[in-house]
Amino acid sequence: MSLDSMLTMLNTWLWQEKYWLPPGIRWQDTEMDNEEGRFPLPRDLLIALPLAFxxxxxxYVFDRIIAIxxxxxxGVKDQIRIQAPPIPKLDAFxxxxxxxxxxxxxxxxxxQCGLSQRKIQTWFRHRRNQxxxxxxxxxxxxSWRFVFYLVAFxxxxxxxxxxxxxxxQSECWRGYPKQPVANAHYWYYMLELSFxxxxxxxVSVDVKRKDFKEQVVHHIATIFLICFSYCANYVRVGTLVMLVHDSSDFLLESAKMLxxxxxxxxxDSLFVIFAVVFLVTRLVVFPCRIVHTTMVVSMEFFEPFFGYYFFNVLLLVLQALHIFWAYLILRMVYKFVFKGVVERDVRSDEESEGDEQEEEPEGERNSAERKETINSKRTSLANNCVLNNLTNQRNLNSRLHEIK
Known part of the structure; x- marks a missing residue:
């Protein structure tokens, strides 16, 4: 079997109407005149790649001209870190x-290097800190994510x-699937997908956190969900999902900057605002408006099909993650307000700083190392900001991910 025939078979199987359209609807029924508007087509998504670059x-330009x-x-200050001396064998290891x-x-x-165990351990500690x-x-x-999320919202x-x-929200389904997509909503989708x-x-040059693998999976899942909802013409409800999640993303990113x-x-004030917006949008608006309309109201307009089940399962998984993260937020707020203690971030966004907190015996520490330790302790005190308990919404959207 030739490659062309295999691709043809795959294309025919992938675009079967039973996967994408309600029973009784054929692809021909979704065709529109130019006056009616744009119907979502898979080839529309190709523009996302050049937009991503x-x-x-x-x-890159934003970082150099604005962010830095x-x-x-x-007054953002970087720690002064001791440079590990170049030792080829240790570098290779x-x-x-x-x-x-x-x-x-x-x-x-x-x-192999003729050094004591203490010096070997110190070298690796300094090298990790570099x-x-x-x-x-x-x-x-x-700041880059803050600007994008704010503009997108x-x-x-x-x-x-x-x-x-x-x-x-019942209007999300009136006339489905033959619903034209306005240019503004098309570009809203494409820009979110491109971002x-x-x-x-x-991801390889961004800040690597302890949940690096989860972030990669999260980005892939998000891209897949945006593409699926566009191809299935869930654009109306998809725009609402993206708006709900964008509403709290920029608040957290701005708090991280501070x-x-x-x-x-x-x-701390921004964290409180973020917590309120998150709890309202993710525990009230999202389930009561969006999930309800996709699971219940939509059945008034068409019979369930594969796309209906697939999309709703993803939304329910998303809602379960919302509840999980809401629990963590409420627990942190409770301890902060009523007990006066700030709990460390239980999620995996915060970089592990254990190495920077290590201390060596006084006799083996030079003046530069003392300075590094003082900087580490100052940073530790600064990290008592409430945001340290919730430093990254991309996990928040990440394990969730908001369907964007």
Whole structure:
């Protein structure tokens, strides 16, 4: 069987009407005249790839022209870290075998390099600290996401506020699947898809957190969900889902920026606002409006089919994650308000800083190392901001992920 015939068979199987359309509806029934508007077609998604590269270039320019100067104006400070001396054997081991050698490996490396175990351990600690992202880099990443989420939320709200389905969610299904897509909603979809695709393409150079693998899976799942909802013409309800999640994303990213600038009081206030918006949108608006209309109201307009079940299962998984993260937020708020203690982030977004908190015996620490320890303790005090308990919504959307 030739490659062309295999691709033809795959294409025929993938686009079977029973997967994408309600019973009794054929692809011919979705055709529209130019006057009626645009019907979502898979080929429309191809524009997302060049847009994703454009986002990457724009982000590079944004960091240098806006984010870095802004971080300096806000007083974002980076730790002074001791540079590990160049030792070829240790460098090779660090890059190709392990960043944290076992005790037996430390002994072996000490013999090869003629160094004590303590010096080997110190070298690896300093080398790991060299690779940790600076506060400036984390600030730039947060500010870039803040700008995008804020612009996306405002643009999405402006494009949806005059639509009938923004106020009455049953309108998401009236006339489905033959529903034209306005240009504003098309670009809303394409820009959201392109943004997440750009995050996936740049994940290797972004701040690597303890949930690196989960973030990759999250970005892939988000891209897949956006593509599926577009091809199935769930654009109306899809725009509402994206708007709900964008409404709290920019609040958290702005609070993270202030966290890195050690503006604790404003940071804490933004966290409270974020918590309220998150709880209202994810535990009230999302289940009572969006999930209800996709599971219950939609059945008044068409019979269930594969796309109906698939889409609703994804929304229910998303809602389960909303409940989980809401529980963590409420627990942190309770301890902060009633007990006066700030709980460390139980999620995996915060970079592990254990190495930076290590201390060596006084006799083996030089003046530069003392300075590094003082910086570490200052950072530890600064991290008592409430935001440290909830530093990254991409997990929040990440394990969830909001269907965007």
């Amino acid at each position: 454009a986002f990457i270039i724009l982000r 100067p802004l971080s300096k104006c806000l 660090y890059k190709h075998i392990s960043r944290e050698p076992s005790q037996s490996q430390v002994v072996s490396l000490g013999r 690779d940790r992202p600076s506060n400036t880099k984390k600030f730039c990443e947060a 405002i643009a999405g709200l402006c494009s949806l506020i005059d639509t009938p389905w923004f106020w009455d 997440y695709l750009s995050l996936l393409l740049s 966290h890195y600038a050690v503006m604790t009081r404003i940071c």
